[in-house]
Amino acid sequence: MDYKSEIAAKLAEITGLESEQVYKLIEIPPQVEMGDFAFPCFTLAKTLRKAPPMIAADIAGDERLASLDALTAKNVGPYVNFFIDRSYYAVNTIDSILKAGDDYGFDNEGEGKNVIVEYSSPNIAKPFHVGHAFTTIIGNSLAKIYTKLGYNVIRMNHLGDYGTQFGKLITAYRLWGDENALNEDPITELLRIYVKFHEEEKKDPSLTDSARENFKKLEDGCEEEVALWKKFRDMSLVVFDKLYKRMGMEFDNYNGESYYAKMADDVANMLKEKGLLVESEGAQVVDLEEYGVPPCIILKSDGTTIYATRDIAAILYRHETYNFDKNIYVVGTPQALHFKQVFSVMKKAGFDYADNCVHVGFGLVKFKNMKFSTRDGNIVLLEDLLNEAVAKTREVIEENSKARGQDMTAEQIDEIAEKVGIGAVIYTYVKSGRERDIVFSWEEMLDFEGDTAPYLMYTYARIKSILRKAAEQGLAPASEEDKISILTSDEEYNVIRTLADFPDAVKKAAASNEPFMISRQIALIARNFNRFYNNSSILNADSEEQKVARLALCEAVADTLKSGLDLLGIGVVERM
RNA sequence: GUUUGCGUAGCUCAGCAGGAUAGAGCGUCCGCCUCCUAAGCGGAAGGCCAGCGGUUCGAAUCCGCUCGCGAACACCA
Numbered sequence: 001m002d003y004k005s006e007i008a009a010k011l012a013e014i015t016g017l018e019s020e021q022v023y024k025l026i027e028i029p030p031q032v033e034m035g036d037f038a039f040p041c042f043t044l045a046k047t048l049r050k051a052p053p054m055i056a057a058d059i060a061g062d063e064r065l066a067s068l069d070a071l072t073a074k075n076v077g078p079y080v081n082f083f084i085d086r087s088y089y090a091v092n093t094i095d096s097i098l099k100a101g102d103d104y105g106f107d108n109e110g111e112g113k114n115v116i117v118e119y120s121s122p123n124i125a126k127p128f129h130v131g132h133a134f135t136t137i138i139g140n141s142l143a144k145i146y147t148k149l150g151y152n153v154i155r156m157n158h159l160g161d162y163g164t165q166f167g168k169l170i171t172a173y174r175l176w177g178d179e180n181a182l183n184e185d186p187i188t189e190l191l192r193i194y195v196k197f198h199e200e201e202k203k204d205p206s207l208t209d210s211a212r213e214n215f216k217k218l219e220d221g222c223e224e225e226v227a228l229w230k231k232f233r234d235m236s237l238v239v240f241d242k243l244y245k246r247m248g249m250e251f252d253n254y255n256g257e258s259y260y261a262k263m264a265d266d267v268a269n270m271l272k273e274k275g276l277l278v279e280s281e282g283a284q285v286v287d288l289e290e291y292g293v294p295p296c297i298i299l300k301s302d303g304t305t306i307y308a309t310r311d312i313a314a315i316l317y318r319h320e321t322y323n324f325d326k327n328i329y330v331v332g333t334p335q336a337l338h339f340k341q342v343f344s345v346m347k348k349a350g351f352d353y354a355d356n357c358v359h360v361g362f363g364l365v366k367f368k369n370m371k372f373s374t375r376d377g378n379i380v381l382l383e384d385l386l387n388e389a390v391a392k393t394r395e396v397i398e399e400n401s402k403a404r405g406q407d408m409t410a411e412q413i414d415e416i417a418e419k420v421g422i423g424a425v426i427y428t429y430v431k432s433g434r435e436r437d438i439v440f441s442w443e444e445m446l447d448f449e450g451d452t453a454p455y456l457m458y459t460y461a462r463i464k465s466i467l468r469k470a471a472e473q474g475l476a477p478a479s480e481e482d483k484i485s486i487l488t489s490d491e492e493y494n495v496i497r498t499l500a501d502f503p504d505a506v507k508k509a510a511a512s513n514e515p516f517m518i519s520r521q522i523a524l525i526a527r528n529f530n531r532f533y534n535n536s537s538i539l540n541a542d543s544e545e546q547k548v549a550r551l552a553l554c555e556a557v558a559d560t561l562k563s564g565l566d567l568l569g570i571g572v573v574e575r576m
Numbered sequence: 577g578u579u580u581g582c583g584u585a586g587c588u589c590a591g592c593a594g595g596a597u598a599g600a601g602c603g604u605c606c607g608c609c610u611c612c613u614a615a616g617c618g619g620a621a622g623g624c625c626a627g628c629g630g631u632u633c634g635a636a637u638c639c640g641c642u643c644g645c646g647a648a649c650a651c652c653a
Contacts, residue, residue, distance in 0.1 A: 165652090300650090450615095458615050527600085534616065
């Protein structure tokens with residue numbers, strides 16, 4: 001049901017403007033009392049040579065508006081305000097939500113289309129810190145959002161598993177590696193010897209040569225070196241997968257840089273054949289002046305490939321394998337230029353699908369007065385953050401549980417704490433526009449009040465509790481139209497309005513690759529619901545009719561919150 | 577230096593294909609648990625939307641300049 005286009009069509013008929021133009025002018029009034037849609041008459045003032053308020057009065061008085069279903073028009077100053085019939089609105093939105101359940105917000109706009117989302121992409125043998133969480137969480141959410149809209153999503157983890165650093169690691173491992181420690185805690189051990197390598201390298205330059213040699217052997221496929229590399233890679237993946245599993249996500253493809261490195265030479269040859277390679281300061285580059293970007297290096301002066309070459313190989317591969325409709329890179333904003341160059345090279349080489357590649361950037365995670373640095377060790381591991389959040393959540397639950405006389409078992413508390421704690425962390429990454437930097441603070445990460453995941457999950461759990469009690473009393477949410485139609489109070493209506501906007505928020509989130517469009521919407525729903533909840537009794541409502549109608553509203557809110565939270569990568573709990 | 581992003585309440589952020597009194601959350605102050613979970617709700621205080629100029633009937637929103645902060649800018653990824 002699209003009221004806006006109906007209004008636009010009718011206004012077009014009356015004003016003589018194009019329907020599309022009217023559609024764009026229609027806005028949503030800042031106050032509820034002003035109605036649901038508004039048409040400003042300023043633009044008509046010139047052509048009609050009349051004051052806007054007069055035009056508004058004329059339009060509002062036009063009898064052709066009467067044919068609009070469930071809508072009434074009223075002129076207020078220079079605006080024509082439209083009011084949707086609340087009963088009609090309530091029935092429509094709640095009905096469609098209850099039919100969809102927690103699938104609410106789905107759409108089939110993406111049917112038959114493949115979307116690739118590349119995200120997370122950690123470097124193997126390196127610790128997974130709270131900075132990596134940004135791409136991981138945003139990417140996961142985008143994958144879910146596109147899936148909801150009917151797209152076939154391919155989740156790709158473009159692992160950082162290639163480069164001279166692995167030559168260093170091999171050298172370091174042979175000199176100082178501890179097999180037991182490696183098995184115990186692979187990343188920590190690998191990081192230890194990696195840091196040691198850099199320290200020793202300053203004193204003993206021969207280490208550099210050894211590392212270079214080992215990397216060369218690795219590239220040439222020498223058995224021992226490849227076996228070691230593979231071991232590091234596999235062990236890292238086990239650690240990462242544990243983390244991914246804990247956060248409820250999995251990938252379809254782990255092809256890392258090493259995978260595409262094999263194809264990079266072909267890319268260079270292809271570009272050469274097309275006559276796009278130019279020599280510059282010893283390197284082979286593609287000039288991109290016509291795109292307004294600096295040249296892109298394809299072959300370094302020593303003749304080897306570079307990450308841009310591998311990224312181009314990856315695009316070619318992905319197009320061939322998945323024939324993508326969209327190829328999304330969830331990679332930090334500092335790499336914007338790199339992607340612009342890569343996409344431009346593709347474009348210049350005549351691959352039009354370069355236009356379907358998009359870099360979705362995000363901000364930095366940083367400390368207040370300190371830089372984040374793996375080498376200096378001043379990082380916060382994502383795992384530590386999750387543990388901390390879960391532990392604090394458990395404290396809160398235990399406190400509340402005692403105070404409320406609940407009888408939760410230790411297992412139940414653990415399970416709830418895990419979901420709420422992780423949800424709280426995830427939410428801090430998706431509550432604002434993704435290009436904003438996040439200044440890491442424990443205080444904020446562990447804040448469970450206000451605009452946070454626990455607040456949303458709490459709202460959900462409270463509703464579930466009501467629904468359980470209702471069932472015990474033999475009460476079921478209303479499903480009949482005439483029963484739902486009594487939900488017309490201001491507070492009920494406010495909730496319904498925000499519920500109705502949810503599917504649009506999902507589409508906007510996809511169109512702008514911004515998960516926060518969803519977090520913002522469900523936060524609004526929860527706030528409106530909590531206001532209603534605090535002022536109107538549900539199970540103790542005046543009449544049976546009111547009880548079941550409100551129960552239907554409760555269920556609709558629960559479904560929508562669950563749907564929205566899931567799109568962010570956050571689960572729900574039935575009680576907390 | 578070049579390119580680019582940002583500057584909205586004490587703090588963290590929405591709003592920016594121009595429109596009706598600039599909105600949330602946190603923090604502060606004041607209230608609300610004999611009734612569905614107070615991780616909740618209500619109220620108050622708090623803003624020359626960085627500054628200046630321009631376009632417009634109308635600008636936080638569009639354009640230009642200035643100031644302040646950050647990022648990227650060739651053989652790392």
